[in-house]
Amino acid sequence: MKTYLPIFVVVAVLALVPFVTASNVVLNFLVVTLLIALAGQGWNLLGGYGGQYSFGHAAFFGTGAYVTAILQVQYGINAWFGLLIGIAAGALVGIVIGALSFRWGLRGSYFSLVTLAFAEVLRIVASVAPITGAGVGTLIKLDLRPEAFQFQSRAPFYWIALGLVGLSLIVVRGIENSRFGAYLVAIRENEDAARALGVDTFSVKLAAMIVSAAITAAAGCFYAQYFLFLDAAIAYGTWISIDALLAPIVGGVGTLFGPLLGALIIKMLGESTKLVTGGAPGLDLAIYGLLLIAVVGLAPRGIAGLLSALVPRRFRPPSVPEHHHG
Amino acid sequence: MAEMLLRIYAISKRFGGLLAVDKASFNVRPGRITALIGPNGAGKTTLFAIISGFLTPDEGRIVYDGADITGAAPHMLARRGIARTFQIVQPFAGLTVRENIAVGAHLARPNRVDALAAAGEVAYAVGLGTQLEQSAATLTVAGRKRLELARALATKPRLVLLDEVLAGLNPSEIRDMVPVIRKIADWGVTILMIEHVMQAVMTLAEQVLVLAEGRIIAEGTPQQVAADRQVIEAYLGHGAAARMISGAGHG
Numbered sequence: 001m002k003t004y005l006p007i008f009v010v011v012a013v014l015a016l017v018p019f020v021t022a023s024n025v026v027l028n029f030l031v032v033t034l035l036i037a038l039a040g041q042g043w044n045l046l047g048g049y050g051g052q053y054s055f056g057h058a059a060f061f062g063t064g065a066y067v068t069a070i071l072q073v074q075y076g077i078n079a080w081f082g083l084l085i086g087i088a089a090g091a092l093v094g095i096v097i098g099a100l101s102f103r104w105g106l107r108g109s110y111f112s113l114v115t116l117a118f119a120e121v122l123r124i125v126a127s128v129a130p131i132t133g134a135g136v137g138t139l140i141k142l143d144l145r146p147e148a149f150q151f152q153s154r155a156p157f158y159w160i161a162l163g164l165v166g167l168s169l170i171v172v173r174g175i176e177n178s179r180f181g182a183y184l185v186a187i188r189e190n191e192d193a194a195r196a197l198g199v200d201t202f203s204v205k206l207a208a209m210i211v212s213a214a215i216t217a218a219a220g221c222f223y224a225q226y227f228l229f230l231d232a233a234i235a236y237g238t239w240i241s242i243d244a245l246l247a248p249i250v251g252g253v254g255t256l257f258g259p260l261l262g263a264l265i266i267k268m269l270g271e272s273t274k275l276v277t278g279g280a281p282g283l284d285l286a287i288y289g290l291l292l293i294a295v296v297g298l299a300p301r302g303i304a305g306l307l308s309a310l311v312p313r314r315f316r317p318p319s320v321p322e323h324h325h326g
Numbered sequence: 327m328a329e330m331l332l333r334i335y336a337i338s339k340r341f342g343g344l345l346a347v348d349k350a351s352f353n354v355r356p357g358r359i360t361a362l363i364g365p366n367g368a369g370k371t372t373l374f375a376i377i378s379g380f381l382t383p384d385e386g387r388i389v390y391d392g393a394d395i396t397g398a399a400p401h402m403l404a405r406r407g408i409a410r411t412f413q414i415v416q417p418f419a420g421l422t423v424r425e426n427i428a429v430g431a432h433l434a435r436p437n438r439v440d441a442l443a444a445a446g447e448v449a450y451a452v453g454l455g456t457q458l459e460q461s462a463a464t465l466t467v468a469g470r471k472r473l474e475l476a477r478a479l480a481t482k483p484r485l486v487l488l489d490e491v492l493a494g495l496n497p498s499e500i501r502d503m504v505p506v507i508r509k510i511a512d513w514g515v516t517i518l519m520i521e522h523v524m525q526a527v528m529t530l531a532e533q534v535l536v537l538a539e540g541r542i543i544a545e546g547t548p549q550q551v552a553a554d555r556q557v558i559e560a561y562l563g564h565g566a567a568a569r570m571i572s573g574a575g576h577g
Contacts, residue, residue, distance in 0.1 A: 186429040189418035198404030198433040
């Protein structure tokens with residue numbers, strides 16, 4: 001249980017924020033940050049721990065978002081139930097993309113490009129298909145009741161987003177401490193060596209893809225309920241694919257808190273850029289690009305890596321198991 | 327023949343115009359150290375890659391423990407008890423020595439804590455006990471060779487394929503490593519090793535196979551093989567055996 005303690009501390013502290021400030025600007029900023037952190041944690045599991053760099057996590061985000069929205073708008077299904085179906089649908093898309101690309105042994109940049117292509121195909125289909133509202137988009141009817149997953153104030157949304165992030169942290173920490181997690185990291189470090197040691201690399205990568213897709217899809221479902229509007233460029237746009245990979249890379253790729261830390265940094269940077277430049281179109285992306293180059297060049301293990309390099313060795317938790325089960 | 331652990335039947339592997347392995351056949355007895363030697367480019371590593379499932383042979387059959395395993399995937403073979411090391415070491419560079427070995431130990435131990443503990447025991451057995459918490463990237467060549475060995479052993483194999491675990495080591499490191507290999511054999515693990523360090527082959531191996539141009543050209547005890555005309559010619563060139571014998575006569 002000790003390894004979960006930092007998660008509970010971080011989530012408990014963040015849960016207090018709405019009691020400190022009622023400012024909608026601050027809460028809105030933090031909700032969006034948590035959303036990116038959640039989507040980024042999904043990417044981090046596959047990319048950070050498994051070394052499979054996806055450029056198309058929008059495929060899962062958008063599927064989660066659209067399924068939640070369409071089930072309500074077209075079929076009158078409850079939003080909470082829609083959330084669960086949306087997560088499952090995202091996982092299903094993960095199975096399809098994962099099975100196809102891993103079965104054919106795509107590695108490295110080939111895998112990245114294929115994921116990008118899948119996300120783009122989904123975006124184009126969503127921009128013409130009648131069920132998504134095509135070019136007009138999908139509007140979820142305003143219904144400010146908790147039963148409908150809509151709230152008067154921002155605070156409940158904030159706590160739900162925080163709860164989802166907390167859940168994703170627990171899932172990823174659990175994977176870190178498991179054989180599955182060890183195999184996933186082994187594949188990232190050296191796939192052939194992992195195979196020689198009995199790792200079924202296809203199954204491990206596929207399982208990681210499914211959990212990764214489900215987590216990012218949850219962020220999409222939440223997005224739909226929070227903003228109540230979707231179109232193809234939002235749901236399947238490259239913006240979310242970029243944010244989902246930028247947050248963990250900046251924060252610390254393959255680290256538990258990397259996505260949360262990175263999301264906070266890129267969102268703060270994005271907001272301050274807007275303030276300074278008055279929101280010149282495309283400038284935030286240029287800033288992101290510079291940030292990415294700086295992080296990869298100067299701190300390849302991200303901010304979390306920099307921090308752990310600063311902490312003296314003797315204060316670090318021992319990696320030696322302290323007790324044996326037999 | 328029923329007591330053979332591994333039986334190779336007429337294995338061939340072609341890469342484009344190059345016939346890397348040409349109808350190679352041999353047997354490996356359980357609980358012994360068998361060395362596979364031969365000049366550079368003879369096809370030894372290709373043969374290892376085929377036995378461990380990384381390559382599929384174009385022709386021939388591999389029977390392990392009475393079952394046909396031709397074309398089985400590497401991870402399935404690892405689960406059946408065949409482990410291998412790589413000639414070019416393949417550490418999980420971002421992980422510690424303990425975490426590296428634990429990946430192998432996980433094959434028999436699903437629990438993380440158990441696997442990490444077992445990794446410690448294996449590390450001590452191969453002489454990496456003091457470097458457990460060190461990053462694998464910081465190991466010397468000799469350390470990395472030991473790590474290759476430790477990871478393979480952690481899977482609790484019945485047959486281990488060692489691809490030049492002594493290459494790149496200095497004489498004193500070789501002297502340290504030879505007893506480790508003998509200890510593994512003493513545990514009852516069958517060893518098939520590719521090796522160029524002949525002094526080690528001579529002291530360790532009970533059976534030596536000589537591969538040249540993809541074919542097994544000689545087989546026997548180290549002494550038999552060292553005196554074999556074909557083997558001398560394969561290493562030193564055509565006519566070398568005759569020159570050596572006549573040279574010895576003159577000298």
